[in-house]
Amino acid sequence: MKRSWSFMKKRSWLTITRPLGLFMARRSWLLILLFQTNLLLANAEVVEFSDESLRPRYQQLVEELRCPKCQNQNLADSNSPISNDLREQVQRLLEEDLSDQEIKDYLVARYSEFILYRPEVNQATWLLWGSPMVFLLIGLLIVYRLYFKPKDSVAESQINQQDQQRLDSLLANKEER
Amino acid sequence: MNRLALFLPLALFAGLSLVLLLGLDKDPTELPSALVGEPFPEFSLPALQDAESLVSTEDFKGEVVLVNVWATWCFACRIEHPSLNALAEQGVKIVGLNYKDKRKAAKLWLLERGNPYVFNIFDDDGSLGIDLGVYGAPETYLVDAQGLIRHRRVGVVDKRVWHAEFAALYLELTGTAPALGGAQ
Numbered sequence: 489m490k491r492s493w494s495f496m497k498k499r500s501w502l503t504i505t506r507p508l509g510l511f512m513a514r515r516s517w518l519l520i521l522l523f524q525t526n527l528l529l530a531n532a533e534v535v536e537f538s539d540e541s542l543r544p545r546y547q548q549l550v551e552e553l554r555c556p557k558c559q560n561q562n563l564a565d566s567n568s569p570i571s572n573d574l575r576e577q578v579q580r581l582l583e584e585d586l587s588d589q590e591i592k593d594y595l596v597a598r599y600s601e602f603i604l605y606r607p608e609v610n611q612a613t614w615l616l617w618g619s620p621m622v623f624l625l626i627g628l629l630i631v632y633r634l635y636f637k638p639k640d641s642v643a644e645s646q647i648n649q650q651d652q653q654r655l656d657s658l659l660a661n662k663e664e665r
Numbered sequence: 666m667n668r669l670a671l672f673l674p675l676a677l678f679a680g681l682s683l684v685l686l687l688g689l690d691k692d693p694t695e696l697p698s699a700l701v702g703e704p705f706p707e708f709s710l711p712a713l714q715d716a717e718s719l720v721s722t723e724d725f726k727g728e729v730v731l732v733n734v735w736a737t738w739c740f741a742c743r744i745e746h747p748s749l750n751a752l753a754e755q756g757v758k759i760v761g762l763n764y765k766d767k768r769k770a771a772k773l774w775l776l777e778r779g780n781p782y783v784f785n786i787f788d789d790d791g792s793l794g795i796d797l798g799v800y801g802a803p804e805t806y807l808v809d810a811q812g813l814i815r816h817r818r819v820g821v822v823d824k825r826v827w828h829a830e831f832a833a834l835y836l837e838l839t840g841t842a843p844a845l846g847g848a849q
Binding site: 574596599 | 696796797798800
């Protein structure tokens with residue numbers, strides 16, 4: 489009795505786990521594929537430099553430069569062919585020993601200031617750069633007015649005097665009735 | 666005075682609405698052009714038809730030309746091509762910049778659709794494209810006899826665009842007025 493019970497138990501364990509195992513085996517391909525694409529994407533970003541000190545500058549530049557075709561992506565994030573070309577160009581220019589500013593100027597001369605995610609302060613952009621400061625000042629002013637300005641005590645007491653007189657006369661009238 | 670201050674949020678809202686309304690008319694995909702008024706960038710690249718011969722700015726020096734950036738992978742170029750053919754028939758000199766394309770496919774394209782180009786620059790790796798600030802084909806540049814870029818159009822040149830953007834300037838530069846018909 490005891491033996492047959494354990495046999496039953498073993499069998500039921502198998503009947504449950506075998507299909508489950510097959511299920512897992514099939515799905516694991518998807519899992520592998522998922523990781524595979526991550527590897528592929530990671531490989532696409534490998535850039536070779538003659539001098540490793542160029543790499544952080546490259547990274548900084550491709551993150552601050554904007555893809556001209558895709559409106560709202562930087563060169564680092566964009567997979568468009570033009571971004572690819574421009575990343576290669578940035579790499580080439582770094583190898584040619586240009587400074588960051590010279591590389592930005594090079595691209596601005598060709599693609600206009602649109603390509604800079606951090607535009608220079610000039611006639612066209614001072615409002616853009618200045619407005620956060622202006623809004624901060626307005627905000628601080630409002631906070632000051634709301635919380636720190638002393639209450640206008642004179643005006644308040646004047647109103648209170650007037651109200652007090654009216655109240656007194658009203659009360660007097662009532663008592664007369 | 667205090668009452669007027671109550672209208673301040675409304676005034677701010679109206680102002681903001683006006684700014685946003687004006688913004689609606691603008692095309693965000695159109696970049697300001699950095700090269701208008703600048704000389705056409707120097708280059709030396711192989712010709713499309715003959716890989717052995719090099720072409721450069723010397724080949725259209727002293728002439729008013731359109732430089733048209735195209736490729737066989739560019740769908741809008743298909744739509745644009747009849748317009749270019751029509752302009753070429755009327756004597757407009759068009760230099761083709763075959764941008765990041767396959768030589769064989771590009772040659773076939775010209776056989777099938779007609780060749781409106783005086784000659785074609787074969788820009789395999791897009792280096793002249795970068796110097797011009799090309800970000801989408803087709804693009805068309807009007808270059809004057811001094812070699813300065815006078816106008817740039819990103820996108821298809823059709824009847825409407827030709828008459829709105831190119832015709833007057835082309836007339837001023839050459840004294841001729843080629844026209845595009847209704848079909849293009």
